[in-house]
Amino acid sequence: MSRGKFITFEGGEGVGKTTNVTFVFEYLQARKIPVILTREPGGTKLAEKLRTLLLDKKSEAIAEEAELLLMFAARAQHIKHVIEPALARGDWVICDRFTDATYAYQGGGRNMKISTIEGLENLVQGSLRPDLTILLDAPVKIGMERAGKRGEFDRFESETMQFFENVRRAYLLQAEIHPQRIKLIKANQQLTDIQQIIINVLSPLLR
Numbered sequence: 636m637s638r639g640k641f642i643t644f645e646g647g648e649g650v651g652k653t654t655n656v657t658f659v660f661e662y663l664q665a666r667k668i669p670v671i672l673t674r675e676p677g678g679t680k681l682a683e684k685l686r687t688l689l690l691d692k693k694s695e696a697i698a699e700e701a702e703l704l705l706m707f708a709a710r711a712q713h714i715k716h717v718i719e720p721a722l723a724r725g726d727w728v729i730c731d732r733f734t735d736a737t738y739a740y741q742g743g744g745r746n747m748k749i750s751t752i753e754g755l756e757n758l759v760q761g762s763l764r765p766d767l768t769i770l771l772d773a774p775v776k777i778g779m780e781r782a783g784k785r786g787e788f789d790r791f792e793s794e795t796m797q798f799f800e801n802v803r804r805a806y807l808l809q810a811e812i813h814p815q816r817i818k819l820i821k822a823n824q825q826l827t828d829i830q831q832i833i834i835n836v837l838s839p840l841l842r
């Protein structure tokens with residue numbers, strides 16, 4: 636039994652991650668590839684509870700260090716109980732956000748030290764890294780308009796435009812640092828065009 640592939644979707648608010656993870660999940664299922672769809676923060680009972688705490692804009696002010704540690708606490712649970720077992724049994728894992736989001740939001744947005752994030756990444760993940768990351772990128776204003784149509788903003792969505800510009804810049808830097816793994820796709824184009832590009836990007840993994 637060969638190990639499954641680990642594919643993550645990244646990008647700022649409202650760029651279309653949820654729409655496209657669902658598309659890829661169904662695309663792989665149609666090809667009879669065993670696959671699970673999951674998300675971060677979240678993916679296990681405890682990690683989903685941490686997600687609720689992290690996204691609750693009525694919570695007490697969360698210290699930046701606490702936010703970073705809670706993201707990695709949720710990730711540790713997710714890897715141990717969902718991601719690693721699935722990959723080991725040969726399933727593909729499609730994940731809506733993963734550690735690039737920490738580099739973008741806690742690194743770019745909150746200005747936490749990259750070396751601190753790297754240390755936690757190595758501690759929690761060991762050698763686990765995605766086989767492929769699809770980074771959907773759009774001007775902040777477009778993503779926020781799309782996200783705004785869904786209703787009330789959560790704790791992150793309530794941040795300033797400058798915060799999201801910093802998040803976007805940090806994501807683009809991640810794509811520069813990891814050009815083999817991260818495929819950058821412009822998200823302000825027709826969904827059908829985006830999905831055709833995603834199929835093309837996936838095809839080497841399907842061979």
Ligand code: T5A
Pocket residue numbers: 646647648649650651652653654655675676706731732733734735736737738740741781782784791792822823824825826829
């Ligand atoms: N976080 C997460 C951290 O700070 N650190 C971390 O380490 C991690 C893992 C999680 C929050 O946690 C933070 C970041 C986040 O703020 P989330 O729910 O995963 O939150 O992220 P959101 O960005 O809030 O997710 P959204 O659901 O808002 O955005 P999506 O998933 O990118 O967008 P989607 O697919 O829901 O689409 C939004 C709308 O746009 C439409 C869709 O139909 C939908 O209505 N749309 C398009 N419209 C026109 N053209 C297209 N091409 C379109 N694509 C989608």
